[in-house]
Amino acid sequence: MAAMDPGEEHTRFIEWAQSNGVNINGIAPAQFKDRGMGIVAATDIKKGDRIVHVRNTSLITVAQREIQALEFPTKTSIHARLAAYFALQHSKDGCQHRPWQDVWPSQDEFKDILPLHWSKQLQDLLPHAAAVLLTAQRSNLERDYLSIHAIHPSISRDLFTYVWLIVNTRTFYWEYPDLPNAHPRLPKKRPQLTADDCYAMCPFMDYFNHSDQGCDPKADAKGYSVTADRVYKAGEEVYVSYGSHTNDFLLVEYGFILDSNGCDSLPLDHLILSQLSSDQVQVLKEDGFYGSYTLSPTTPTLCYRTQAVVRLLTLPSRRYTAFVSGTDEGTGDQGKVNEYVIGLLVKYKRQIMEIVEEVDGLKTGVDVTTGQKDALLRRWKQVRAIVKTGIDVLSS
Numbered sequence: 409m410a411a412m413d414p415g416e417e418h419t420r421f422i423e424w425a426q427s428n429g430v431n432i433n434g435i436a437p438a439q440f441k442d443r444g445m446g447i448v449a450a451t452d453i454k455k456g457d458r459i460v461h462v463r464n465t466s467l468i469t470v471a472q473r474e475i476q477a478l479e480f481p482t483k484t485s486i487h488a489r490l491a492a493y494f495a496l497q498h499s500k501d502g503c504q505h506r507p508w509q510d511v512w513p514s515q516d517e518f519k520d521i522l523p524l525h526w527s528k529q530l531q532d533l534l535p536h537a538a539a540v541l542l543t544a545q546r547s548n549l550e551r552d553y554l555s556i557h558a559i560h561p562s563i564s565r566d567l568f569t570y571v572w573l574i575v576n577t578r579t580f581y582w583e584y585p586d587l588p589n590a591h592p593r594l595p596k597k598r599p600q601l602t603a604d605d606c607y608a609m610c611p612f613m614d615y616f617n618h619s620d621q622g623c624d625p626k627a628d629a630k631g632y633s634v635t636a637d638r639v640y641k642a643g644e645e646v647y648v649s650y651g652s653h654t655n656d657f658l659l660v661e662y663g664f665i666l667d668s669n670g671c672d673s674l675p676l677d678h679l680i681l682s683q684l685s686s687d688q689v690q691v692l693k694e695d696g697f698y699g700s701y702t703l704s705p706t707t708p709t710l711c712y713r714t715q716a717v718v719r720l721l722t723l724p725s726r727r728y729t730a731f732v733s734g735t736d737e738g739t740g741d742q743g744k745v746n747e748y749v750i751g752l753l754v755k756y757k758r759q760i761m762e763i764v765e766e767v768d769g770l771k772t773g774v775d776v777t778t779g780q781k782d783a784l785l786r787r788w789k790q791v792r793a794i795v796k797t798g799i800d801v802l803s804s
């Protein structure tokens with residue numbers, strides 16, 4: 409994909425970043441047609457070269473004095489604290505992060521790509537897994553907005569939503585360096601925080617786009633760095649991996665999907681949970697096998713949890729018990745399990761055909777942009793392909 413010259417606000421930001429503890433080596437930001445900014449190799453890069461390092465003092469974490477000075481109530485999430493900090497900075501004269509803020513995506517760009525901003529008509533057409541993630545995202549945002557609104561009523565919902573999404577799409581996992589041994593992931597003096605709260609904003613690092621095969625960003629007490637995972641030729645895009653995410657997750661949390669994603673899978677909960685009796689639900693809960701059933705486009709196609717639940721649904725309970733207790737690998741029952749799942753998938757495939765047709769027929773305009781329709785259609789076609797592969801593999 410051709411990269412374009414990013415423009416002068418990016419040149420200004422790079423100068424700002426370099427004078428603020430960011431060491432850049434052989435890479436540069438570039439503008440892409442379909443995914444905003446990204447990072448390209450400015451020269452040939454060798455595997456193992458450290459291409460960027462961001463000093464720990466340049467990260468924005470809640471341990472920072474300016475953020476601590478805002479004296480948030482203890483229950484305020486880290487996400488909310490960071491968002492509130494950036495909201496308060498946003499319109500301030502002499503805001504110290506201005507060159508960084510100037511290269512972030514605009515509110516309008518978010519409105520196009522993030523399902524949170526899509527029309528209800530489109531949200532209702534999201535795959536089940538994406539809809540579940542969207543509901544959770546909406547409720548986290550609401551919780552955070554209300555907690556900040558109570559102490560900073562001047563921050564509008566619009567601005568808060570924007571900076572909250574900036575934090576959501578641009579934070580890195582940050583293990584606070586001064587962690588006590590007993591709770592290796594909890595920042596000292598903040599025992600109420602959980603590992604999920606260990607986030608940092610990281611200038612320049614947030615230019616990298618995601619690939620399931622990208623470089624792995626590493627953090628240590630000195631800061632954050634990215635090392636080349638392979639050789640890159642000058643001009644090639646360099647990606648990092650944001651984690652092992654499915655395309656439903658990437659769509660809802662980041663506003664894009666990958667054409668090829670080795671971490672993709674399809675949750676089957678919406679097909680399976682409704683089949684369970686209340687006794688079966690209880691058994692599964694007691695055994696720790698309730699929910700999180702997945703179908704994967706790679707082998708094994710069915711995850712262990714799915715193998716377990718389908719045994720409970722289709723076999724005498726002693727066969728299920730033998731399987732989950734490990735006394736029987738369950739190979740003899742595999743045909744019956746596969747047959748049951750195929751039945752569910754064939755029914756689901758018919759529903760998918762109808763949804764694909766409906767999405768394909770959507771008229772584009774104010775409520776449905778071409779980009780939104782395209783992303784949704786591509787995702788449904790991927791779901792259809794996973795289901796088809798599942799049926800083929802289980803039938804063979």
Ligand SMILES: C[S@@+](CC[C@H](N)C(=O)[O-])C[C@H]1O[C@@H](n2cnc3c(N)ncnc32)[C@H](O)[C@@H]1O
Nearest residue numbers: 443444445577578614615616617618662663664
């Ligand atoms: C950390 S930022 C990366 C820089 C961003 N592209 C920008 O313009 O500033 C994450 C956002 O980049 C975009 N993105 C990241 N990886 C992508 C990919 N492989 N394809 C399309 N968009 C991607 C998504 O909009 C995502 O929310």
